[in-house]
Amino acid sequence: MVSHFYAHIPYCTTKCDYCDFYSVSGNSCVDEVYVDAVLLEIQERYQGDKLETIFFGGGTPSLLSGKQIEKIFSKLNISTNCEITIECNPETLNHQQLLSFRKAGINRLSIGIQSFNEDKLRLIGRKRTVNAREKAELALKVFDNVGIDLMYALPKQKKSDIFREVSLIPQEIKHVSYYALTLEKKTKLYSKLNGRHPVKDDAQAELAEEVLQGLESRGYERYEISNFANKGYECKHNLAYWDYLDYLGVGAGAVSTVSGIRTENIKDIGKYVQGTKANQDRLTENEQVNERLMMNLRTINGAPLEKRFKTVVDRYGDLLVVKEGRLILTNKGFLFHDTIVGELML
Amino acid sequence: MDQKYIRNFSIIAHIDHGKSTLADRLLEVTGTTSKRQMKAQLLDSMDLEQERGITIKLHPARMMYKAEDGNEYMLNLIDTPGHVDFTYEVSRSLAACEGALLVVDATQGIEAQTLANIYLAIENDLTIMPVINKIDLPAAEPEKVMKEVEAILGPSDYIPVSAKTGVGVKNVLEAIVNFVPQPKGEVNKPLKALVFDSHFDSYRGVEVMIRVIDGSIKEGQTIKFMQTDAEYDITEIGYFKPSQIRTGFLNTGEVGYLIGNIKNIENVKIGDTITLAGDETEEALPGYKEPQSMVFCGLYPVSSDDYEDLRDALQKLKLNDSSLRFEPETSKALGFGFRCGFLGLLHMEIIKERIEREFNIEMIATSPGVVYHITLTNGEKLIIDNPANYPERGIVEIIEEPIAKANIILPNEYVGAIMDLCNRKRGKLDHMEYLTEERIMLYYRLPLNEIVVDFFGQLKSLSKGYASLDYELAGYESSDLVKVDILLKSDLVDAFSFICHKDHAYFRGRAIVKKLRELIPRQMFEIPIQASIGSKIISRETIKALRKNVTAKCYGGDISRKRKLLEKQKEGKKRMKSVGSVEIPDEAFMSILSIEDEK
Numbered sequence: 034m035v036s037h038f039y040a041h042i043p044y045c046t047t048k049c050d051y052c053d054f055y056s057v058s059g060n061s062c063v064d065e066v067y068v069d070a071v072l073l074e075i076q077e078r079y080q081g082d083k084l085e086t087i088f089f090g091g092g093t094p095s096l097l098s099g100k101q102i103e104k105i106f107s108k109l110n111i112s113t114n115c116e117i118t119i120e121c122n123p124e125t126l127n128h129q130q131l132l133s134f135r136k137a138g139i140n141r142l143s144i145g146i147q148s149f150n151e152d153k154l155r156l157i158g159r160k161r162t163v164n165a166r167e168k169a170e171l172a173l174k175v176f177d178n179v180g181i182d183l184m185y186a187l188p189k190q191k192k193s194d195i196f197r198e199v200s201l202i203p204q205e206i207k208h209v210s211y212y213a214l215t216l217e218k219k220t221k222l223y224s225k226l227n228g229r230h231p232v233k234d235d236a237q238a239e240l241a242e243e244v245l246q247g248l249e250s251r252g253y254e255r256y257e258i259s260n261f262a263n264k265g266y267e268c269k270h271n272l273a274y275w276d277y278l279d280y281l282g283v284g285a286g287a288v289s290t291v292s293g294i295r296t297e298n299i300k301d302i303g304k305y306v307q308g309t310k311a312n313q314d315r316l317t318e319n320e321q322v323n324e325r326l327m328m329n330l331r332t333i334n335g336a337p338l339e340k341r342f343k344t345v346v347d348r349y350g351d352l353l354v355v356k357e358g359r360l361i362l363t364n365k366g367f368l369f370h371d372t373i374v375g376e377l378m379l
Numbered sequence: 380m381d382q383k384y385i386r387n388f389s390i391i392a393h394i395d396h397g398k399s400t401l402a403d404r405l406l407e408v409t410g411t412t413s414k415r416q417m418k419a420q421l422l423d424s425m426d427l428e429q430e431r432g433i434t435i436k437l438h439p440a441r442m443m444y445k446a447e448d449g450n451e452y453m454l455n456l457i458d459t460p461g462h463v464d465f466t467y468e469v470s471r472s473l474a475a476c477e478g479a480l481l482v483v484d485a486t487q488g489i490e491a492q493t494l495a496n497i498y499l500a501i502e503n504d505l506t507i508m509p510v511i512n513k514i515d516l517p518a519a520e521p522e523k524v525m526k527e528v529e530a531i532l533g534p535s536d537y538i539p540v541s542a543k544t545g546v547g548v549k550n551v552l553e554a555i556v557n558f559v560p561q562p563k564g565e566v567n568k569p570l571k572a573l574v575f576d577s578h579f580d581s582y583r584g585v586e587v588m589i590r591v592i593d594g595s596i597k598e599g600q601t602i603k604f605m606q607t608d609a610e611y612d613i614t615e616i617g618y619f620k621p622s623q624i625r626t627g628f629l630n631t632g633e634v635g636y637l638i639g640n641i642k643n644i645e646n647v648k649i650g651d652t653i654t655l656a657g658d659e660t661e662e663a664l665p666g667y668k669e670p671q672s673m674v675f676c677g678l679y680p681v682s683s684d685d686y687e688d689l690r691d692a693l694q695k696l697k698l699n700d701s702s703l704r705f706e707p708e709t710s711k712a713l714g715f716g717f718r719c720g721f722l723g724l725l726h727m728e729i730i731k732e733r734i735e736r737e738f739n740i741e742m743i744a745t746s747p748g749v750v751y752h753i754t755l756t757n758g759e760k761l762i763i764d765n766p767a768n769y770p771e772r773g774i775v776e777i778i779e780e781p782i783a784k785a786n787i788i789l790p791n792e793y794v795g796a797i798m799d800l801c802n803r804k805r806g807k808l809d810h811m812e813y814l815t816e817e818r819i820m821l822y823y824r825l826p827l828n829e830i831v832v833d834f835f836g837q838l839k840s841l842s843k844g845y846a847s848l849d850y851e852l853a854g855y856e857s858s859d860l861v862k863v864d865i866l867l868k869s870d871l872v873d874a875f876s877f878i879c880h881k882d883h884a885y886f887r888g889r890a891i892v893k894k895l896r897e898l899i900p901r902q903m904f905e906i907p908i909q910a911s912i913g914s915k916i917i918s919r920e921t922i923k924a925l926r927k928n929v930t931a932k933c934y935g936g937d938i939s940r941k942r943k944l945l946e947k948q949k950e951g952k953k954r955m956k957s958v959g960s961v962e963i964p965d966e967a968f969m970s971i972l973s974i975e976d977e978k
Contacts, residue, residue, distance in 0.1 A: 039935055054936075090934075212931040234901075238926035259931050274935045288936040295939060314939075324942050331933060349903075368927040372903070375949045 035291055036085040036112075037273040040071060040105065041284035042094035043302060046125065050158020050225065053217035055286035055300040056092040061125075067285075068101045070306040074283045074298075075108045083110050086270035087117045095121035099133025106138055116178075116269045118143055123168035124161070131175040141178040143208070143268075144169055148184060149201040156188040156231075157214060158222055166201055173205045178266060180208030185240045187214055188231035192243045199247035207266035211244045212259045213237055238368060245364060257332045258367045275332045277325040293321060323378045330374055335361030345376045380453050382566075382632040386559045387455045387590065389472055389505075391497060392482035393490040393847075397512040400542035401482055401551070402440070402456060408548050409442040409454070411620055438621035439576075439588060439634055446556045454555055455618075455634040457575065457590070459496065464723030466851060467668055468576070470499045471650045474666055475575045475590035475634065478506040478559030480551065481528065485511045485519035485539075488818060489527045491788040491847035497531060507532060508554050515541035527814045562592075562632030570594035571660040572629075572653040574604070577644065579698035583615075585641040586623075589653060590634050592664065597628045601656040602639065605663040609646035610656050611639035644701050670702035672720025673781070673852060674727050674831050675764040677708055677745035677874065678734070679716030681954055681965050685740050686715050692738035693717060696730060703730060708765070712874040712958045713743055713968070718765060724831050743956075743968045745874050747831040752779040752855055766876040769862040772913045778860045781827040784809075784853040787838070789846035791819045796841040804829035805880060824853065828878065833972065863888045863917070865895070866909040870959040874968055889918040891971050898967040901925040906961055 041055070044067075048058040087109070089097065097119070111117070118141040119134060126144070134142075146165045148154050154161050172179050181202065185195055202209060216223050216230050232240070245255060253261035257275060260268065273280060282289040282298070285305035289296040298311045316324070329336035335353075338360045346353060352366030352373060362370060392398035406412045442454040457476055459469040473479065479500045483489060489497075500507055509528045511521040521539055529535060538554055540547030564571075576588040589596075596602070596616060603610045617625040618635035629635045641647060649670075652663035680689045690707075697703045704720035721727040727747060734740050753761040754777040755770060763769055785806070789797055798808065801823050809822040825834075830850060838846050863884050865875035875895075879887055888910030895908050899922055906922040933941050955962040 041936075090936075213929075215931050235923070235926045241927065258929060271934060274933075274938075280935050282935060286936070288938070290935065290938070297939075320942065323946070324938055327942060327945060328933065328938065368929055369903070369925075370929040371945060371948065372925075372928045375945050375952065378945060378949055 035080070035082045035279045035281045037270060037278060037280040038079075038084050038087045038109065039270075039280055039282040039287060039289075040087075040089050040094070041092065041282060041287035041298075042089055042097060043092040043285050043300075044096050045091070045093045046096075046122075047160060048221075050221035051214060051217070053220050054090075054092065057302060060096060063097050063101060064302075065101075066306050067302060068097075068104060070308075071105060071283050072108055073308075075105070078283070078289075079108070079281060081110050083112045084115055085112055086273060087111065087115060088270040089119040091120055093122045093125070094119050095125060095130070095134075099130070099137040102134065102137040102139065111138070116141055118268065118270055120145060121172070123163055123165045126163075126168045126172065128171060128175070131172060135175055140176070141180070141268075142172050142176050143180045143182065143210070144172060146181045146183060148187060149198055150187075150194065153187045153190065153194070157184075158225070166203060169203050169206060173203060178207055179205070180210065180262070180266075180268065181206055182210045182212065184212050184214050185244050186230070186232040186237045190232065190240060192240065195240055195243040196247055199244070199251060202251060208260070208262040208268060209248055209253055210260050211248065213241065241368065255333065255364070255367075258370060272332070275328045276334075277321075277328045290316075319379045323374075326377055327374045330360070330362055330370060330377075333361060335359040342377060345373065349373060349376075380630065380633070382562045382564060384450060384452045385455070385562050385632040386452055386478065386555050387457060387476045387562060387632070387634060388478040388480060388555055388559050389457045389459050389476045389500075390480045390482055391459065391493060391500060391507075393484070393487070393493045396482050396484040396487065396493075397542045398458075398482055401480070401510070401512060401540065401548070402458075404542050404545055404548045405454075405456065405552065406440060406442060406621075408545075408552065409444045411440060411442045439619045440621040441618045441624075441634065444552055444556070447553060448556070452556050453633070454552070455590075457634060464673075464721070464726040466495065466499065467670065467722075468649055469496055470503065470666065471573065471575045473500050473503045473505060474650075474664070475573050476503075476505055476559075477562060478508065478555065480510050480555075481507050481532075482510045482512050483524050483528060485513045485521045485524055486516055488524050489531070489788065489814065491786055491820075491849040494531065494786065494788065494820075495849040495851075506559055507535075508551075508558055509535055509537040510547075510551060511537050511539050512542055514539045515544050515546065523815065527818065530812075530814050564591065564631040565593045566595070566631045568593040569658045569660040570596055570602075570653065570655045571664065572596060573664050574647060574649055574651045574653060576649060577647045577699075577701075579644055583638050585644050585647050586636050586638055587641070587647055587653070588634075588636050589629070591629050591631055593631060593660065594655075595628060595630045596637070596653075596655070602637070602653050603656045603659065604646055604648070604651050604653060605659075606648050606651040606667060607646045609641075609643075611641055613637050613639045615639075644698055648701065670722060671852075672702075672704050672750070672764070673723050673827065674721045674747050674749060676719060676721075676727060676747040677710060677713065677716050677765075678705075678719050678731070679710065679713040679743045679745075679874075681741040681743055683714050688738065689717065689734065689740050689742070692734045692740060693719070693730075695738075696733060700730075702726070710745075710767075710874050711870075712872045712956050712963065713745070714956070716743075720764065724835065743874075743965050744972070745968065746877050746972055748878065749781050749827045749831060751781075751860070751878065753777070754779075763878075766862055766878050767873050769876075769878060772861070777857050779855040779857045780860060782853050782856050783825050783827045783830055783850040785823045785825045785830065785848060785850035787821045787823065787846055787848050788814065789819060789821070789842050790817055793842040793846060794819055794821070797821065797838065797846055800834075800837055800841055801825060804834060825850070826856075826858065826880075827852065861912045864911050865891060866907075866911060867895075867899075867961045867963070868904075868906050868959055869909075870961070872958050872963070875971060877971075884912055885917050888912075892918045892920045894970050895967055896920040896922055898970055899961070899963055902960075902962060904960070 043056040044060040044063050045056045045058045120143045151161045248261045256267050279291045285302045286300040287298045293316050295314045296311045299309045440456045444452045459472040538550050571593040572589040572591045578586045598616050615638040650667040654660045693705045705717040708718040751763045756776045806823040806825040812820045859881045861881050862878050892908045892910050905924045908920045909916050910918040
């Protein structure tokens with residue numbers, strides 16, 4: 034059974050300098066041939082299992098029209114309580130479009146705001162010509178379940194900047210993903226900064242602290258390293274990844290994991306449309322154990338405790354807790370997730 | 380063959396001056412081997428020799444040559460290893476000869492190592508014949524090069540050759556016949572043969588290379604090694620062409636090999652005298668010395684799983700190299716490994732490289748050290764080859780260190796830079812000589828422990844590769860030396876301890892501490908790094924605690940990549956050594972080998 038469905042929409046109007054997701058810029062809409070190819074892939078790979086979550090990621094999936102989304106949904110068996118998210122760029126968001134999304138069946142928005150501060154955005158190569166806060170409020174007029182993405186560890190960012198950003202989050206926003214700016218190789222930003230992150234680790238840790246305090250004071254609860262939500266508004270689709278459940282991903286560059294087989298579609302719209310075969314890998318037992326740990330430990334549910342964890346548990350006392358047979362990282366522990374997972378991996 | 384018709388000679392040359400090409404030509408012109416065979420047999424050497432500037436050691440070879448005087452001569456070529464660390468082996472090979480060809484590149488001139496070997500040849504009373512090679516090159520200046528040669532040998536004739544084109548090779552053969560003295564052994568005396576080399580073959584045991592001085596030797600006889608008193612029955616005897624040709628006997632003045640089911644290479648010592656059991660010569664040949672380890676270091680496998688393999692590798696290398704010493708050693712930081720003794724720096728490099736290349740074992744080598752003589756306040760004397768065994772400072776009365784006599788040949792434009800280097804390394808200039816107007820020879824007395832740490836590299840870089848170095852042990856001198864320890868989070872890391880002159884202790888301690896701060900990754904806690912002499916801290920740095928190590932985003936599309944990153948991180952950790960709770964990457968152990976001195 035695969036209950037979680039992802040569609041990758043690698044189209045953008047402009048590419049942001051820090052972004053390392055597969056996408057092609059210079060597009061104001063999504064090609065019909067691409068949607069057709071996605072439909073074909075669904076036909077080939079989707080077995081008709083009832084879906085509990087659907088997620089349109091990108092790229093800028095909000096470049097899809099309501100019609101295109103409807104076309105895709107017509108091929109899917111969607112449960113009544115299905116969480117259906119689409120990622121949006123505030124830049125192109127308008128009321129008409131929001132209504133068409135709602136009409137198509139979308140019930141959750143994730144808006145990539147990154148920062149309410151346009152100057153900071155410019156420093157990391159993202160153009161902003163609209164008022165992001167107004168766009169978020171516009172979205173809230175059409176949708177109840179709206180989340181936003183923000184970034185910290187932006188160049189020259191101070192604690193007070195974080196405080197301001199957090200205070201600008203509209204009251205009714207249910208979900209906040211707050212990521213540290215990550216310098217990924219092969220991005221424009223990476224070469225611009227010569228591979229050196231503008232904010233040192235120590236300062237990043239301080240900013241992370243500020244993010245946590247700020248969001249908690251606004252009533253959001255942390256449920257994953259970078260994700261915060263009002264109770265009941267956690268992103269079910271992403272929780273499925275962290276619970277290490279199977280998921281089907283369609284579209285150019287999309288990844289699926291089903292029954293221990295990882296499928297990676299080609300990162301090339303043209304070749305994808307022509308039907309180039311995806312790359313498939315069977316994960317070994319150990320790889321699966323390691324991945325499950327790595328994903329599980331990202332959330333406040335943690336990972337099932339095992340005997341072999343004992344030495345690590347003893348060694349990293351203040352970074353983790355054991356609760357009801359699960360190993361859970363503390364807030365401090367989340368900052369050392371990679372270290373601890375590394376120690377626990379087979 | 381009558382000794383009248385035997386000539387035993389060796390070739391002295393610097394790397395790339397054309398020794399093997401000339402040897403090839405000699406073999407070819409005398410019809411000993413075809414060109415094709417030679418490639419396989421002679422140039423059988425390690426890349427390392429090329430890289431490190433050691434000349435390739437050729438197999439001995441017997442050539443039959445019909446000279447212009449109408450007689451047929453037996454010419455035995457005995458080669459010498461071309462590096463200072465093997466001075467003793469060189470001297471024994473030379474002792475097996477009556478003459479030497481001094482091959483010098485007509486475009487280059489004499490180098491320090493060549494010079495050292497010339498002196499050895501002179502000490503062994505060899506007739507030296509200068510051969511100026513590469514005269515076919517446009518840049519050849521044989522007259523100028525001969526000036527350098529004459530500065531050492533006095534007025535001499537030379538044979539101009541081009542080993543490449545073959546010009547002059549015949550003249551070389553004639554010169555060997557006419558100028559190299561014949562052997563003057565006593566045919567009727569009891570056997571006296573010099574062991575000048577040996578080789579271990581896993582099927583046949585030790586193959587001993589000998590020069591018969593007096594008497595003769597046959598298969599079936601029982602021989603005795605005079606130093607070790609070991610006796611063996613000879614099962615095979617013959618000469619080299621350069622492949623082995625069995626003859627069953629060797630006569631007075633001849634050169635060849637013998638095999639006698641000798642499994643223990645320890646019984647076959649280079650420079651030893653072989654005689655017949657029951658008909659012994661009264662006196663062994665002069666000049667025998669026990670090989671002495673001058674440089675020591677610890678060798679540890681990067682992965683502790685490789686410990687047994689490392690032991691095997693050392694044992695195998697020792698089969699062909701009795702001068703290599705090793706014994707098990709344990710380090711708190713590095714685990715199980717071996718303390719190894721070498722003839723010199725290059726010998727150490729060769730062994731290290733061979734272990735890595737031929738046996739594929741990744742190793743950490745600790746900083747090379749020398750042997751110190753220590754007299755305690757209670758009069759007790761200690762010999763220390765490992766800083767770990769250095770006694771407490773308070774009870775040391777006198778510490779003496781080995782001093783090397785070094786000679787450096789270089790173009791005069793680099794003299795200033797090299798003299799600065801030698802001064803920093805506590806060298807004392809003995810004197811200097813002009814080889815020619817442009818090339819100078821410096822004679823220094825340098826503490827050996829300064830030479831073993833990064834001296835050669837700096838010498839080469841400061842002189843753009845033009846300076847060449849040769850050194851030999853000149854004795855011990857008392858010196859103000861101290862042991863410097865490095866502590867990580869208050870734990871002493873034994874592998875970082877070193878002994879140096881008091882005046883250098885602060886600088887080197889500080890340099891290592893700084894270097895470690897760069898190389899040791901931040902960990903979950905703060906790590907103070909200290910350098911100390913006894914209980915006195917001379918330098919301190921702190922590695923701040925790691926504040927975060929987390930991947931911000933991880934969703935369905937990122938899982939494989941992030942897992943691989945973590946796996947890589949884990950793999951890297953496996954290569955770390957830990958002392959107390961601190962993890963130290965293996966580069967940290969290597970890096971302290973190249974700490975530069977204050978300028």
